[in-house]
Amino acid sequence: MQQQQESLQDKQLRPIEDNPLRLNSGYEETMKLMFTDERSPxxxxxxxxxTESLHNIQLHYQANQEAISTALSTMLAAFSPEHLLNRFSQYRRASDNTPMxxxxxxxxxxxxxxELSSSRQQGFEKxxxxxxxxxxxxALRKGIEEA
Structure with a gap:
């Protein structure tokens, strides 16, 4: 799960990083790359x-909002009374005569x-x-295609 979270932090859809603001350089190095003759062609x-960095922030925000909404809707559906009752009925043993x-x-x-909240389970977060x-x-790919 940690690996999944880390993979969301940096989505690049191009073969090389050509934006000096995304090169993980310090302030001095970034300023040189952007404003001096040391700038790469x-x-x-x-x-x-x-402009690209601000656009990427906007895309991330929109994709994040859509993803949270979708994930929460899915989680809510997993806890619907019908879904849970169906699941609970599958837990019953054949010899269990307890009325449902x-x-x-x-x-x-x-x-x-x-059980869901125990340390044994990771299904909820997963x-x-x-x-x-x-x-x-x-959502990110859709936003990039629309741009």
Whole structure:
């Protein structure tokens, strides 16, 4: 999961990094690359680098908003009463004669929640980040295509 989160931090869709603001250089080095004769012929000009960086921030913001919304909707759907009752019924043993009423459903939910929040489980976070990363990629690519 940590690897998934790190992969979202830097989405580059080009073969070389030509924006001096994205080269992980210090302030002095970046200023040299942008404003002196040491500027590489394959680096963006200062105005173009700033424009591209601001555009990338906007794309990231929009993709992030869409991805969070999609992931939360998916998480909410996973906790719908119908979905949970269906799942809980699959946990029943053949010999269990307990009626499947509201009391049983509440008891099952409490057990389910206890297990979900235990240190043994990673499914909740994993589901969120899986859905988030796919939705983020889709939204980012859509934003780039529209630009």
């Amino acid at each position: 394959v680096h963006l000009s200062a105005p173009a680098a700033v 009423n509201d009391g049983w459903a509440w008891e099952m939910y409490n057990n389910y929640y206890k 589901l969120f980040y899986e859905v988030y990363s796919h939705a983020y990629d889709r």
